[in-house]
Amino acid sequence: MQKGEVPTVIIIGAGLGGLTLYHSLIKNKDKKEFNVKIFERESTPQDRWQGFHIGISGYGIKSLMRCIPPSVVSNLPKAMPDPVPGEYHSISITDHTGKVLMKPLIKQVKDFYEITNTHNGFILTYRDILRNVLCEGVPIQWGKKCTGYEETEEGVWVNFEDGSREFCDILVGADGVHSPVRKQKVPELEIFDYGVTFINADVAAPKHIMDKLLKIHDNCLCQKTLGLNGDTTFVALRLIPLENFKDKSEFHYRTTIALTYLTKFDEGPDRIKVDDNDPASAVEHAKFMIQKLRPKCEYTDIMLELWDLVPKSASTEQENYPFKTYNTIQRRKMQDINPLSVNSWKTSRVTLIGDAAHAMCPVLGLGANNAIQDADRLSQALLNYYSPENYISCIKTYESEMLKQRSADVLKSRSAALRQSSPVGGYFDILIRNTIMKIINFTINIYYYVNSFIFRN
Known part of the structure; x- marks a missing residue:
């Protein structure tokens, strides 16, 4: 130049x-x-599913607001709607039965503007819609x-x-x-490969299932459960009913669900064949892994219900689906x-x-x-x-x-x-893990409380 x-x-x-x-x-x-x-590299904006629910934090919002013009800022509510009554933008971690181990006292905000003034808050956001908003007007x-x-x-x-x-x-x-x-x-x-497999999908979850989960997780929108074999399940949602959903009998909510497990469990004589290009096969694989790794209980049954809601066919069910999913379910290695x-x-x-x-x-x-x-x-x-x-x-x-x-x-x-992702053994291992989690939760909440007091004054 x-x-x-x-x-x-x-x-x-x-x-x-x-x-x-x-x-x-x-x-x-x-x-x-x-x-x-x-x-x-994609041919069109619709070539590939652009993600699930993500949490945008204070520093993420600050940077985004500095970078984008007012015309784009005005469209951000499409991707990160203001919190609605009943929502608690935080994470709850439980054991596989739903017993709470950790729930950080995250500061709640009224809109994404307010997050810029917090040190530990976040707002749950639709990643695919955020990407669409940022694409507008870009050549x-x-x-x-x-x-x-x-x-x-x-x-x-x-x-x-x-x-x-x-x-x-x-x-x-x-x-x-x-x-x-x-x-x-x-x-x-x-x-770096963790030796962990990650499967996630978006579903339209009915209110009666969400009510069960929200009661267990005290209205937290991000919900994680820890299994006994290094497996975890994750649920994230906004309490904003889907519009024009075909089932009018009750509200349905767009919900991200995920399962992680040690990749070694894909091997062995009891494994089932899975075709990642066939959504139905991938769904059955996720359900199989939950049943293989989790003891039967009410929470396990709820997870199986959620996974059964994943669209089984990309071609026949997409047209009537309330949010576009180009790859209805994804299975991949956890890496960094x-x-x-x-x-x-x-x-x-x-x-x-x-x-x-x-x-x-x-x-x-x-x-x-x-x-x-x-x-x-x-x-x-x-x-x-x-x-x-x-x-x-x-x-x-x-x-x-x-x-x-x-x-x-x-x-x-x-x-x-x-x-x-580390498996726990017998009763005492579980007790030690759960006790450590509760101590960490107590320490985090003390830290958040002290910092909130300092920032307020």
Whole structure:
């Protein structure tokens, strides 16, 4: 780029991080102007299911609000509606029978604006709708799968599967855990496999089932149960009835359900064959694993009821489904990427944000918030450029902070996930686990109370 020309930034990946970065660079054009292009490997916005319920925290909202223009802010309620009566935006953790072990006293908010003034609050959000909101007005170039890049002294050539090439001054990989950009930039960086399988889906859950769960979990919208064999179940919902649902006999709620278990349980003589491309087969597999790993009790029966609600066919049931699900059920390995697990990270015109740099397991709910914050910090760093000669120093400022903090977050999430996936043995092991959980809950709530008092004063 010649001095005085507008630098070109190419973003690979139109997920939450990539879209947030696009908006921020465009929004701040009065400070520094960029020619921003964003490419996505999917052919259309509907090619792939874009996620489930996620919790957006205070720091995630702060970054998002800094990055997006007012026109997009005005549409955020579509993805993160204001809390309604009866909702408690927190997490409840129980044993497999529904006995409460942990329930942090999360500060409740009236809307997403108020979260910016909290230190521990969050609001449960529809990830797919948030992505749709961030897509509005963005000239995404669809069907452009990046296969690699070539760095020169003048800039970066980006190569695509269709044979085309694009030139830019700065390349940002926001293309997820299997990022081609990361694989080339840091080829030594490996994905860490937990030895845990994760299955999740969205269902339309009837009120009578939700009433049972909300009573057990005291209206918490995020509900986790710990089994005896390293297995967990997870439920997340908003108490906002689905409109125009075909069953008018009672309210139904969009609900995310998940099951995790040690992958080794997929082996053995009693395993059943599962076809991940067949929703019905995947549902039966999830139910089989619950019955295999959980003692029969009322809570187990409720989980089986929920899994039986998952659409069994992507082709025949989708048309009448209240929310679009392109992959009705997903089974995958629980993995992460610790960016500081290698020493070969070299700052250049190519950088990474979100899962491309530091994919995390979903246990602590940090992934989406961190991707949004990455976009915010990178855009703020790039606003400090004054010539092509200092692009790399601006990127280094971002990467130095990102690598240190995200590595800590990855390891914290990993530690929590591995602890919860550890099987417990007899009565005394269960007693010790439950006692530790209750002590941790007490400590967390004391910490939250003290901090709330400090912030209030």
